[in-house]
Each structure stands twice: as structure tokens, then as C-alpha cells.
Amino acid sequence: MSDTTTHLTKAPAGATDREPILSVRGLVKHFPLTQGILFRKQVGAVKAVDGVDFDLYQGETLGIVGESGCGKSTVARLLMNLETPTAGQVLYKGEDITKLTGKALKVVRRNIQMVFQDPYTSLNPRMTVGDIIGEPYEIHPEVAPKGDRRKAVEDLLDVVGLNPEYINRYPHQFSGGQRQRIGIARGLALRPEIIVADEPVSALDVSVQAQVVNLMGRLQDEFNLSYMFIAHDLSIVRHISDRVGVMYLGKVVEIGNDDQIYEHPTHPYTQALLSAVPVPDPDARDRRERIILVGDVPSPANPPSGCRFRTRCWKAQERCTLEEPLLAVPAVFRGLDSPAAHDSACHFAEEKQVVPTEE
Ligand SMILES: Nc1ncnc2c1ncn2[C@@H]1O[C@H](COP(=O)(O)OP(=O)(O)OP(=O)(O)O)[C@@H](O)[C@H]1O
Ligand code: SF4
Ligand SMILES: [Mg+2]
Numbered sequence: 001m002s003d004t005t006t007h008l009t010k011a012p013a014g015a016t017d018r019e020p021i022l023s024v025r026g027l028v029k030h031f032p033l034t035q036g037i038l039f040r041k042q043v044g045a046v047k048a049v050d051g052v053d054f055d056l057y058q059g060e061t062l063g064i065v066g067e068s069g070c071g072k073s074t075v076a077r078l079l080m081n082l083e084t085p086t087a088g089q090v091l092y093k094g095e096d097i098t099k100l101t102g103k104a105l106k107v108v109r110r111n112i113q114m115v116f117q118d119p120y121t122s123l124n125p126r127m128t129v130g131d132i133i134g135e136p137y138e139i140h141p142e143v144a145p146k147g148d149r150r151k152a153v154e155d156l157l158d159v160v161g162l163n164p165e166y167i168n169r170y171p172h173q174f175s176g177g178q179r180q181r182i183g184i185a186r187g188l189a190l191r192p193e194i195i196v197a198d199e200p201v202s203a204l205d206v207s208v209q210a211q212v213v214n215l216m217g218r219l220q221d222e223f224n225l226s227y228m229f230i231a232h233d234l235s236i237v238r239h240i241s242d243r244v245g246v247m248y249l250g251k252v253v254e255i256g257n258d259d260q261i262y263e264h265p266t267h268p269y270t271q272a273l274l275s276a277v278p279v280p281d282p283d284a285r286d287r288r289e290r291i292i293l294v295g296d297v298p299s300p301a302n303p304p305s306g307c308r309f310r311t312r313c314w315k316a317q318e319r320c321t322l323e324e325p326l327l328a329v330p331a332v333f334r335g336l337d338s339p340a341a342h343d344s345a346c347h348f349a350e351e352k353q354v355v356p357t358e359e
Pocket of ligand 3: 072073074198
């Protein structure tokens with residue numbers, strides 16, 4: 001298992017002096033792999049999340065990106081307390097929510113809401129949108145509007161750009177983008193502080209993705225929300241994120257602000273992901289270098305020793321096999337007043353501008 005305990009009290013480098021609203025420290029989730037029918041015995045574990053640290057600050061959007069299976073949704077479920085971690089902490093305003101039960105857990109659940117990827121399956125087809133959006137009030141009557149609940153739901157429809165007269169319609173009567181708006185309205189019903197959005201636009205047409213992202217940006221200002229926005233594409237999170245964390249095989253490998261990650265990436269994996277991002281300007285597109293990663297993502301049940309990315313990294317050396325790089329400001333950049341001086345888990349971190357700036 002990775003070195004998780006050393007991270008428990010350390011704030012990630014680059015953190016500001018603001019208090020985070022949500023902090024993750026040494027978060028681990030291993031799913032047991034079992035064998036046998038009568039006598040089930042554990043033969044291994046899928047290391048879905050294997051030592052993750054990050055902070056989410058009030059009012060910011062933290063984007064989390066990475067290929068399929070790297071553990072993004074598992075992190076989201078751990079934040080929502082829908083899974084019990086194998087190790088580590090999820091601190092909401094300093095309190096470890098993984099230890100909470102009963103009423104205290106209910107209060108936290110109300111303040112952290114989730115928006116899901118697939119607007120087609122995440123809404124109950126037999127309920128009207130009014131009942132879907134108003135359902136959280138049944139679970140949390142303590143924060144339900146005192147007077148007219150129907151009016152509160154109509155207001156929520158209006159806020160997400162849907163006609164309040166649609167309140168009695170069913171999910172199948174809406175387009176994908178409209179259904180995601182319904183999911184967002186439901187997420188807002190309890191006036192949460194944090195929204196964890198797990199690939200909220202991945203299932204939508206490209207033309208609709210921007211509309212939903214823009215809506216989320218507007219709602220963030222209006223309701224003073226903090227977002228964790230999960231995607232597998234760096235281009236989608238760029239427009240909405242203040243900071244971005246890049247995950248690979250259960251770990252965050254690089255994290256920084258927009259400028260640091262997009263203009264000054266230092267981790268080879270981030271550089272490879274960025275090299276695949278669409279570039280609208282044809283001249284810049286011709287000048288940019290495409291980094292094609294060879295090989296498949298290794299199994300999270302048996303991650304490579306040392307640096308997990310080494311089996312696909314064009315810069316890998318012997319040290320990468322022997323020693324796991326920690327997520328910290330690399331020694332070459334430490335103390336420098338440079339955007340390259342941000343957390344990057346690579347022994348041989350160096351700047352590489354992958355996407356050329358327009359001339
Ligand atoms: N309940 C579970 N039992 C066993 N393995 C699981 C379970 N949930 C997730 N996993 C495994 O954990 C790893 C991480 O899964 P996760 O869904 O978090 O990835 P992801 O980054 O969200 O992927 P995607 O982009 O496809 O949504 C995968 O290998 C997955 O198969
Ligand atoms: S530590 Fe080594 S293998 Fe890992 S990303 Fe850096 S150079 Fe590549
Ligand atoms: Mg997922």
C-alpha cells in the first residue's frame with residue numbers, strides 16, 4: 001500500500017491560507033477481490049483510490065480529470081459518505097465525516113449534494129419533475145420551505161432555465177440537457193454548500209455541454225457554491241475550474257491552478273492528456289506536439305511499483321521503478337516564483353508547453 005499516513009496532517013503545497021471547506025487526507029478505498037463459493041477468501045484488492053489528498057475552498061471549482069477507471073467516481077462517493085474508506089479522512093469544515101452517523105451525518109449530507117453523469121438513468125421515469133426536484137424536502141423536512149413547496153420547486157425550475165409550467169411533466173418529455181438541468185435543480189433544493197458533479201456533461205451533445213457548464217457557473221455565483229467537477233476531458237473542466245487535479249490509477253499526480261496545469265504542466269501524464277485536447281486555432285494545432293501514450297492502463301489490482309505511470313512514461317528511469325514520487329513541489333522548482341512550482345508527483349518533472357499559445 002502507498003505511503004498514506006504521512007499525508008494525514010499535511011496541507012497540500014500551494015494551498016492558500018484560506019480555510020478549506022472540504023479536505024481529503026490520505027484517502028484510500030480498496031475493494032476486496034474474493035475467490036471461492038463456500039469459503040470466500042480474499043485474494044487481493046482493487047486499489048481504486050490509493051492515497052489521495054486535496055482541499056476544496058469556499059466558492060471555488062476544483063476539476064478532477066483522468067482516464068476511465070482511475071478512481072474519480074470512487075472519490076466522489078467517498079466525499080458523499082456513500083462508501084466507507086479503507087483509510088484516510090474526509091474533513092468537512094475540519095470534521096471527519098467518515099466517522100459520522102445519524103443526525104450529524106444527515107446534516108452533512110444535506111450540505112454536500114451530487115449531480116450525476118447520466119441524466120437518462122439518474123431520474124426516476126415514473127415521477128414528475130416536480131416530485132423529483134421536491135423529493136429532497138421529504139428526506140429533510142427540517143429545511144423544506146415552510147409555505148408552498150410547489151412554488152419552491154417552480155422557482156428552482158426557473159433558476160435552472162426551465163419553464164415552471166413543466167412541473168407536472170415526466171423525464172422522458174425532456175432532452176438530455178434539460179434533464180441535466182432537472183438533476184441540478186434537485187441538487188440545489190436543499191441549498192447545499194458543495195456540489196460534487198460526477199461527469200455532469202459527459203453524456204450530453206457537445207453543443208449542450210457548454211450551456212450546462214455555463215449554467216453551473218452562474219449558479220455557483222448565485223448560491224455561493226463550491227464545486228468538485230469530475231470529467232475525463234481536460235478541455236471541459238478548463239472553463240469552469242479554478243484548480244485542476246489530474247488522477248492516474250488511484251492517485252492525484254498533479255494539481256494546480258488553471259495557469260499551472262494548462263500552461264505549465266510538469267507531469268508527463270498531464271502533458272500527454274493536454275496534447276490530446278482539441279485546439280481551435282489551426283496554426284497552433286499544427287505546431288502542437290501530440291504525445292501518444294503506449295500500452296494500456298495497468299490493473300488497479302496490481303499497480304506498478306514506484307511510479308504508477310512508469311509503464312507508459314517515455315521518461316521512466318530506474319528510480320521510477322524503485323521509488324514512489326510524492327505529490328509535492330518537485331525539488332527543481334522548490335522556492336521558485338514560477339508557475340511550474342506546483343504539486344507534481346514526478347522524479348523528473350520538467351516544464352513542457354504542450355498547447356502552443358496563439359501567436
Ligand atoms: N464496488 C466496486 N467493487 C469493485 N471494484 C470497483 C467498485 N467500484 C469501482 N471499482 C473499481 O475501481 C476502479 C475505479 O473505479 P471508478 O468508477 O472510481 O473510476 P472512474 O475514474 O470514475 O471511471 P469512469 O471514468 O469510467 O467513470 C475501477 O477499476 C473499478 O472497476
Ligand atoms: S516519476 Fe518517472 S515514470 Fe513517473 S512520471 Fe516521472 S519520469 Fe515518468
Ligand atoms: Mg466515474
